[in-house]
Amino acid sequence: MQNTPQIVVAREAGACYGVNRALDLVREAAEGEGGPIHTLGPLIHNPTVVAELESKGVGVVESPEEVSGGTIVLRTHGVPPAEEKSAREAADRVLDATCPFVLRAHKAAERLDAEGYxxxxxxxxxxxxxxxxxGHAREPLVIEDPSQLEGVEVGRKVGVVVQTTQSRARLRELVCALLGRADEVRVIDTICEATSLRQAAAAELAGRADVMVVIGGRNSANTCRLAQICGESCARVHHIEVAGELEASNFEGAETIGVTAGASTPQAQIDEVCERICELSGGELAPEGER
Ligand code: SF4
Incomplete structure (x- = not known):
C-alpha cells in the first residue's frame, strides 16, 4: 500500500518583503476615499492579484500621461526620477511602493555619481x-554580462551597483573583469537575498520530491527561474498560476510533493494550492518542523 503523500512547502517561498509591503500599501489605499488609483504597470507579475486589485478599483496604466488626478502607485521596481516627476504632475497623490532595497540601489548610484565614479x-x-x-546617474553604463566589457571604454574610477536579483557569483565575475581596466573599482552590493534564498530552498526540495508545484505568474521571471531550477533535479514540475490548473493525475504515485512559489505569490495563494493538492492526492501537509 502506498504511504500517505507528504506535501512539503519550501523553507523560503512566496511573496518577499517588498511585495507584501506594496500590496499592503495599495490595499489600504483602495479602502480609503482617495479617488481613482492607478499603478504604473502591473503592481506585481501575478495576474490573480492584479485582477483582485482591479475588482477593488485599482487600474493599470503604462505612463503618467494616461492619468489625470487621483493616485498613482510606483511599483516595487521603482522608476527613474523623470518618471516620478511626471507622476507627481499628473496625479493628486503618489504612493511610493518602491522596495526599500531598490531605493538603496538608487541612492548608491546617486552617491557614486556625485563622487565622480x-x-x-x-x-x-x-x-x-x-x-x-x-535614471539616478548622469552617464551610466548598463552591463548584462561580464563578457560585454570587452571593447567597452570604462572610466578610471568605476562604481558598480547591482540589480537586486543578480547572483553574487556573477557579480564576482564582473568585478574580476573590471580589475585592470579601471584604476579604482568601487562596488556597492545591492543584491537582495530574497531571490537566492528562494532558489536554494527550491533546489533542495526538488532534489527529494517526486513532484514539484511552482506557483506564480507565467510572466514572472523569478517564478520561471524557480521552475527551471526545480526541473534540474525533479522530472515532474508543474508551473501553475492558480490551484484550478492542477489535476489528480499530476500526483499519481508521488510520495513527496514539493511546493514553492515566486516572490510575487502571496501566502493565501500558496495555502489555496496546498489545500487543492491535499484533496487531489489524498496527502497531508508536512508539519513545519519536518519540511
Ligand atoms: S525581491 Fe528583494 S528587492 Fe525585490 S521587491 Fe522583493 S524584497 Fe524588494
Whole structure:
C-alpha cells in the first residue's frame, strides 16, 4: 500500500518583503476615499492579484500621461526620477511602493555619481528596476554580462551597483573583469537575498520530491527561474498560476510533493494550492518542523 503523500512547502517561498509591503500599501489605499488609483504597470507579475486589485478599483496604466488626478502607485521596481516627476504632475497623490532595497540601489548610484565614479549598473538592460536605477546617474553604463566589457571604454574610477536579483557569483565575475581596466573599482552590493534564498530552498526540495508545484505568474521571471531550477533535479514540475490548473493525475504515485512559489505569490495563494493538492492526492501537509 502506498504511504500517505507528504506535501512539503519550501523553507523560503512566496511573496518577499517588498511585495507584501506594496500590496499592503495599495490595499489600504483602495479602502480609503482617495479617488481613482492607478499603478504604473502591473503592481506585481501575478495576474490573480492584479485582477483582485482591479475588482477593488485599482487600474493599470503604462505612463503618467494616461492619468489625470487621483493616485498613482510606483511599483516595487521603482522608476527613474523623470518618471516620478511626471507622476507627481499628473496625479493628486503618489504612493511610493518602491522596495526599500531598490531605493538603496538608487541612492548608491546617486552617491557614486556625485563622487565622480562612472556608474555601472549590473543587470538586465530594459528591466524596469534597472531603468529606474540608471535614471539616478548622469552617464551610466548598463552591463548584462561580464563578457560585454570587452571593447567597452570604462572610466578610471568605476562604481558598480547591482540589480537586486543578480547572483553574487556573477557579480564576482564582473568585478574580476573590471580589475585592470579601471584604476579604482568601487562596488556597492545591492543584491537582495530574497531571490537566492528562494532558489536554494527550491533546489533542495526538488532534489527529494517526486513532484514539484511552482506557483506564480507565467510572466514572472523569478517564478520561471524557480521552475527551471526545480526541473534540474525533479522530472515532474508543474508551473501553475492558480490551484484550478492542477489535476489528480499530476500526483499519481508521488510520495513527496514539493511546493514553492515566486516572490510575487502571496501566502493565501500558496495555502489555496496546498489545500487543492491535499484533496487531489489524498496527502497531508508536512508539519513545519519536518519540511
Ligand atoms: S525581491 Fe528583494 S528587492 Fe525585490 S521587491 Fe522583493 S524584497 Fe524588494
Amino acid at each position: 562612472q556608474v555601472i549598473v549590473f543587470g538586465e538592460a530594459g528591466h524596469p528596476e534597472v531603468l529606474g536605477t540608471l
